[in-house]
Amino acid sequence: MTLIDSHPDAGLAPLEFAVTKNLRAKSPEEREQLLRDPAFGTTFTDHMVDICWSVRGGWHRPRVQPYGPIALDPAAAVLHYGQEIFEGIKAYRHADGSVHTFRPDQNGRRLQRSARRLALPELPVEYFIQSLRELIAVDGDWVPAGDDQSLYLRPFMFAKEAFLGVRGAHKVAYYLIASPVGPYFTGGAKPVSIWLSEQYSRAGKGGTGAAKTGGNYAASLLPQAEAYEQGCDQVVFLDQDRHVEELGGMNIVFVHKDGTIVTPQSDSILEGITRDSLLQLARDRGHKVEARPVSLDEWRQGVASGDIVEVFACGTAAVVAPIGTLKGAGFVEEQPLGELALSLREELTDIQYGRREDKHGWLVRLDA
Structure with a gap:
């Protein structure tokens, strides 16, 4: 063909x-x-x-x-x-x-x-x-x-x-x-709780993880149900090397105390347009941005040491969702909440709704 x-x-x-x-x-x-x-x-x-x-x-x-x-x-x-x-x-x-x-x-x-x-x-x-x-x-x-x-x-x-x-x-x-x-969150964006899936994988190396295909989402439904059973809002997946991938339907971002913003990158992660836009707005503010593998240990140790000061998820539907809790088999860890995620969310949505200047030429009029 x-x-x-x-x-x-x-x-x-x-x-x-x-x-x-x-x-x-x-x-x-x-x-x-x-x-x-x-x-x-x-x-x-x-x-x-x-x-x-x-x-x-x-x-x-x-x-x-x-x-x-x-x-x-x-x-x-x-x-x-x-x-x-x-x-x-x-x-x-x-x-x-x-x-x-x-x-x-x-x-x-x-x-x-x-x-x-x-x-x-x-x-x-x-x-x-x-x-x-x-x-x-x-x-x-x-x-x-x-x-x-x-x-x-x-x-x-x-x-x-x-x-x-x-x-x-x-x-x-x-x-x-x-x-x-309507708005994904009524009353403003609220911190979400995340269940760490260690038994199930969303995608594999060389698979369809970077494609937006229904099978990837079907694969996330059982672990998402497990997350609900654990009292969590969303599930986060790891790859075979225990690197963080993404949530069931959103990318994940880590903010470090020196202002560096890090987001996981691999060939099994969907390239998020909302994530890319938020990272560009962060660069505009002078933040250093890194897209690289992030291990689960780096995440947990970074929060414990205070090096990671904010964790949030992002996607088309919710735009930005601060992560307030990470829960896994045998542990529950509160995540630090900061102001950057919600500030970036406000800036991005202001651009989308025409309330702020579109410096990057991202908007396209459909009714003209």
């Missing part, structure tokens, strides 16, 4: 989307009611994007259509071999009513990297961003305007070919759906 290369994206002609309006779309009154207090991932907008790919036809038949069930053959490859990837990105309503998203080129490139690892075709970044614009063009009224509210955009791609042979599928579907969401 010949996959679409990501590099010749520049200069691609826009796709010609067909638009079919949802005749059962929510009324303005119904939509307003749903937007008053939206819960994450439970309410969806009236439409979705659908683009097909095949070996012979490449990317074709782009359309915006009513949100609804997807028909699949029982032999569709994704149901048997898990050939699937996804992304997470948000649209923000600014004070002037305009709608923006944040660093969509990075999400598009990460989707391409995930596709490459899962033997899926690489959607050109231009098409990825266009799909966001096309959905907002019909469902822009679903972007909420309340404090810390946004429209969560979920692009995903999967193998739909009806074929039970073990190879990359020759037919693939790309979809984009959207869900209005």
